[in-house]
Amino acid sequence: MTPHFETRNACRVFRSATGDVRALDGISLAVERGAFLAVTGPSGRGKTTLLALLGALDRPTSGLVLFDGEDLGGASEPHRSRVRRRLGIVFQSSPMIERLPLWENVTYPLVPRGVPTRERRRLAKALLERVGIVGRDAARPEELSGGERQRVGVARALAADPEAILADEPTSDLDRGTAEAVVALLREFHASGRTVIVATHDPVLEALATRTLRLG
Amino acid sequence: MRKLAAIARTGLVAVLLHPLRSGATLLCLVAVLLPYVAATGVARGLADAADTSIRAGADVYVTGLRFGRPAPVPLAMIETVRTVPGVRDVFPRIVGEVALGADRIPAVVVGVPAGRVPDSARFVEGRLFAPDAGNELVLGAELARRLSTGVGARIPPFYRSRSGERVSKVVGVFRSDLPLWEANLVFCSFETAAHIFDQEGLATSLLVACEPGYRDAVVAALRRLPPPGQPHGGTGSGPPAPPAPPGLPAEGAGLPAEAARGAEPGPVTPVVTTRDDLFALLPRGMSHLEGIFQIHFVLAFAALIPLLMVTAGLGLSGRRREAALMKATGWMTDEVLLQAMVESLVLSLLGASTAVLLAWGWLDLLDGSGIAGIFLPGATATPGFPVPFRLGPVPALLGFVVSFAIVSAGTLYSTWRAATAAPALALR
C-alpha cells in the first residue's frame, strides 16, 4: 500500500549570511494511512522543518517528499495547494489574522470552498467549544493567551474535515487539564482512521502514538 | 459562484482590516481625483450653458469689421437685410463694456429693442425695462450685490454722451441662478444702450431670424451683400469674430473709442456668423482648457503612482503573513489574488465616489472656489456666484478605472509575491 506520507533522503538546508544550516539531513520515512506518528527530539533539530515539508509548506533542498505517492517537492503550486486543502495543520507559532474574530479565523480555510457564512459561524462555535473556548467566537486573537491561541489553531486545523493532521507542538503552552481537550480531539481523530503526525515533547501525546521518530 | 462571493466578501472586509493602508490609499486617490472631477465638471457645465444660450439665440448674426477688427454695423443695414428672401425678422443689439460705481466694477451692457427680450432673460425680480422709458436698467444679481443696489434704486450718470447724461433707474434684478455671464450684466433697451455709448445709428450686431429651411440661402445672400455705403460690392465675409463673452455671440468687446467720434467713417465689412459657427467655436474653446487640465492631471497622476505604490505596500509584512497563512490553510494563489483585487476595487470605487461627492460639494456649496477661475477669466478665487457645472459619469468612471489600475497593480504584485513564496518561511 502506498504510504500516506513519505520522505526519501529528504534534506533541507537554509542558507544564511552566517553559513548554511542543515535543518534536516537525509530523512527517510514512510507514514501509513491511519498511523499516529510522534516526532520528538531536542529543540532545533528539525521537527518543524520536517512537518513543513510533509505539509507542502516548504520544498526540500534535495531528496523526495511524497504525498499519497506523488512527489510534492517538484509539484506545481496549484497541486500543492490542493494537497494542503486535504490537510489540517497546527502551526507552532499559532499565526492568525489579528483583526478578524475567532470564528472567522477558525473557518477561514473554508472561504474558498464556498461554505456560507452562517454555516461557518455555526461550525466555528462548535469547534471552539471542543477545544474549551466557550462564548468567545467574536473575540479577536490579540485578546487571547498563548495557550488559547494554540487551541484556536487546533480548532482551525479541524475545520475543513481533513484526512490528516500535522500538529507542531499543539500542547506545549497548555497545562495538563486544557491539554487533555486537545489530546482527546487528536485521539478521536485518529480513532476515525485518519493520519496524525505531531511534533511534541509531551509524554501523553507520545504515549498515544503508534510510532515515534526521534530527530537529533 | 458562491465561492467567488465568499472570497469577495473577505476582500471587502480586508479594506477595514488594514485601516492605515486603506486610509492612506483613499487620501492619495481623492487628492488627485477631486481636482480632476471638479475641473471637468466646470468645463462641461460652461459648455452646456454656452450651448443653451446659442440655441436660444438668433439663427444668423451680422457683425462688422473695420481694419480687420470688430466694428459697429450701421442701422441702415437692417432694411437691406430685411429684403433678403427667407429673412423672417431682424433686430439690432448693442453689447459694450462700462465701469460702474466707485470701484469701477466692469459690467457688460446689452441693449435690445423692448419686445425683443429673449425668453431666457425674463426671470427678474422687479420688471423688465419699458419701451421709450429712458435709462431703465435690469442688473445681473452679482452686479447688483457688488454695487449694493436693488430694484427701485437710482444710479448717477456713469458715462459721457453728447446728448447729456441721465440718472439711470434699476427696475429689475436678474435672479441669481441665471447663466454665469449674466452675473455682471446691465440689460436695457436698445435706445438706452445707444445713449450710454453715445452711438446713434449703430449696433454691434444684427440678429437675424430665418424662415424654416432658408438659413443657408439667407447666409449666402447676406455674404453677397455690398458693404453699406459702397455700391460696387465686394464679398464681405471675414472670419467670424471671436464670441466673447459666451452667450452674447459674435461681438467685439464693446465699441472701439475711435469709431465712436469723428467725421464720416469709411465702410464696414459685414461678417455673417451662423449659429453653427458658434457651436463650432465655443465648445472648442472649452475643451481646449479642459485638455490643458487633463494634461496636468495626467502628470499629477504619474507623480502619484510611486506614492500609491508605497501606500499599497503599507503593512506589507502583515499582509505577507496573511497571504502565507491563507496559502498554508489551503487557499489557491488565484483566490488570494482575487481577494486583493476586490480590496483594490473597493478602495478605488470608494476613492472615485468620495471625489465625486466632494467635487459636488466644492462646486455647488463652495461655488468652485479656487478652480472656477481656471476656466472663467474674470472669476476670482472665490467667485461668490453659482458656477455652472455638470458632474457626468465619464470623468468619474475614468478616474475610477485609472485608480483601480494603479492600486491593483501595487497590491496584486506584492500579494502575488507573498502568495507564491513558501508559506513556512513567512509563518515562522
Ligand SMILES: Nc1ncnc2c1ncn2[C@@H]1O[C@H](COP(=O)(O)OP(=O)(O)OP(=O)(O)O)[C@@H](O)[C@H]1O
Ligand atoms: N528560515 C530559516 N532560516 C535559517 N535557519 C532556519 C530557518 N528555519 C529553521 N532554521 C534552522 O533549522 C533548524 C531546525 O529548525 P526547526 O524549527 O525545524 O527546529 P525544531 O526542531 O522545530 O525546534 P523547536 O523544538 O525549538 O521548535 C534550526 O537550527 C533553525 O535555526
Ligand SMILES: [Mg+2]
Ligand atoms: Mg519547532
